[in-house]
Amino acid sequence: xxxxxxxxxxxxxxxxxxxxxxxxxxxxxxxxxxxxxxxxxxxxxxxxxxxxxxxxxxxxxxxxxxxxxxxxxxxxxxxxxxxxxxxxxxxxxxxxxxxxxxxxxxxxxxxxxxxxxxxxxxxxxxxxxxxxxxxxxxxxxxxxxxxxxxxxxxxxxxxxxxxxxxxxxxxxxxxxxxxxxxxxxxxxxxxxxxxxxxxxxxxxxxxxxxxxxxxxxxxxxxxxxxxxxxxxxxxxxxxxxxxxxxxxxxxxxxxxxxxxxxxxxxxxxxxxxxxxxxxxxxxxxxxxxxxxxxxxxxxxxxxxxxxxxxxxxxxxxxxxxxxxxxxxxxxxxxxxxxxxxxxxxx
Numbered sequence: 001x002x003x004x005x006x007x008x009x010x011x012x013x014x015x016x017x018x019x020x021x022x023x024x025x026x027x028x029x030x031x032x033x034x035x036x037x038x039x040x041x042x043x044x045x046x047x048x049x050x051x052x053x054x055x056x057x058x059x060x061x062x063x064x065x066x067x068x069x070x071x072x073x074x075x076x077x078x079x080x081x082x083x084x085x086x087x088x089x090x091x092x093x094x095x096x097x098x099x100x101x102x103x104x105x106x107x108x109x110x111x112x113x114x115x116x117x118x119x120x121x122x123x124x125x126x127x128x129x130x131x132x133x134x135x136x137x138x139x140x141x142x143x144x145x146x147x148x149x150x151x152x153x154x155x156x157x158x159x160x161x162x163x164x165x166x167x168x169x170x171x172x173x174x175x176x177x178x179x180x181x182x183x184x185x186x187x188x189x190x191x192x193x194x195x196x197x198x199x200x201x202x203x204x205x206x207x208x209x210x211x212x213x214x215x216x217x218x219x220x221x222x223x224x225x226x227x228x229x230x231x232x233x234x235x236x237x238x239x240x241x242x243x244x245x246x247x248x249x250x251x252x253x254x255x256x257x258x259x260x261x262x263x264x265x266x267x268x269x270x271x272x273x274x275x276x277x278x279x280x281x282x283x284x285x286x287x288x289x290x291x292x293x294x295x296x297x298x299x300x301x302x303x304x305x306x307x308x309x310x311x312x313x314x315x316x317x318x319x320x321x322x323x324x325x326x327x328x329x330x331x332x333x334x335x336x337x338x339x340x341x342x343x344x345x346x
Contacts (some may be wrong), residue, residue, distance in 0.1 A: 040071055043292050044093050045102040045285055046086060047077035048171065049207050053263045054234045054281050057346050058104075061282030065289045073289055081171060081206045083110035090114045093123075100124035100292035102285070106207075107174040108133050124295045126288045129177040131327055138291050138303060138326045142279040142313060143333050145177050149184025149230075151335065155275040156185075156228050156256035157193040164227030165199040167219055169257070171207040171233035178232035181258075185230045199223050205233055209263075212239025220247070231257020237276050241267025261336060261344040268338045279313065279333045280346075287314050287330070303328070 045062050047055045059075045066073045078085035083106050091114055093101055101118055105111045108130050115125050115135040127139040156166065168185065170178040182202060189196050200219060205212040212235050220226050220243065229240045237259030244253050250271050259276030267273045290309055294302065305319040305328075313332025319325050336344060 041099040041293055041296050042072045043100040043102060043289055044098050045073070045075040045104075045288065046089050046093070047075060047104045048086070048106040048175075049081040050075075050077035050079060052207065052235065053260050053346075055104075057260070058281035058285040060346075061280075061285035062289060064282070065286050069293065071289070071293060075285065081106050081208065083107035083172075083174075087111060087114050090118060094118050094121055097121075098123060099296055100126065102126045102128070102288035102292055103130070104128050105130045105133065105175075106172055108176055109174055111135075124292050126292045126295070128284050128288055129175070131180065132176045136326065137295050137300075138328060140284075140287055140291060140314075140317075141177065141327070141329045142284055143331055144320070144329055145180035146184035146187070148277070148333055149181035149186075150188040151333070152181065152230055152256045152258075152275075152277055153185035153188040153193070155277075155335070156230050156254060157189060157196060159254035159256065159274050160193075160196060160228045162193045163195040165197050165223055165225060166228030166230060167200055167203060167216070167223075167226065168198065168230045169203045169205050169212060169215070169232055169236045171205060173202065173204050175232075178258075181232050182230065196228070199226070202232075205236060205239070207233045207235055209235035209238040209242075212236045213242050214239075216240060216243050220253075226253060229253070229255045229257065231255065231259070234258045234260060234263060234278070237264035237267070237273060241270075241272045244272040245270065259336075260346060261341050262346055265341055268336070268341050271338065274337065276336050277333055278336070282346075283311055283313060283332075287311060 062073050062075045086106050087110055101123055112135050119125055119135055125136045127133045127136045130139055131141055133139055168182045170182060203215045205215055216239055231237055236257050240255040241264055244250060255273040256275040258278055260278055264276050287309055307317045308315045314330040317328045317330060319328055321327055
């Protein structure tokens, strides 16, 4: 079997401990290789928005999957986070007759009808960041979303000294996973930092750093004593960092949220933001495509709790919902601060 040359790809078990980037090829599920399937499958991965660092990284994993397996895989998405545009892309793929669609929905509700249509046409559908999606063969999440949010709040609350006002951002009010993260963060805050207060509704930022910056700037005008930001979408790390630097609020306004070192590194280094959390989107893309090939190869009976995809963070999948056995979770995120940011180059 070909080596999986994903030297930059890593996922971590649910802790902030660092581990060397490793992909386990020994236990990789038989069936993802073209040599095993005897057929080249055509698989498109549709993301929320193309051209941002998060999904640029996911493309790396999908391109690596293509090299490793010989299947015809590629990634595409709208130029701006927009539900209607994402629906149209899926419609086009249905017309092309692809074998499978992997998708990271901007709006689950908007995609449900078109994904139902895809499945009725015999197209396999695999999702990520969409635990409530019903028109899907399998959804694979990188971790328990609620626990991910709790960890963000643990760091933010500590930075804020357990007191003061804060706000939360999500890419979309219909982005299921991000809202589950914030649900976890709010729940942890109420239980552990009762003197903190969420001062406004969740800010919808459309996965865009400029929108994050502008909405946070407006919020700061309304709440000048704002002390914390918990960020769901990755671009908030850049928007918040820029705002804190411009307003001279280091040590006064604190941030904890999803981010990548390539996007938030300068703000971590300067001390404008203290903590980011992420999973490797390249591995998520690779994992989605792996499941798609397994389904197409009639290996669905192997896709269940305990499945080992041979990739760090996806070596012992869990199925936490007995009513949704096709909803699977890995066990991986990494926490990054100024002290360990140099270990990551994406």
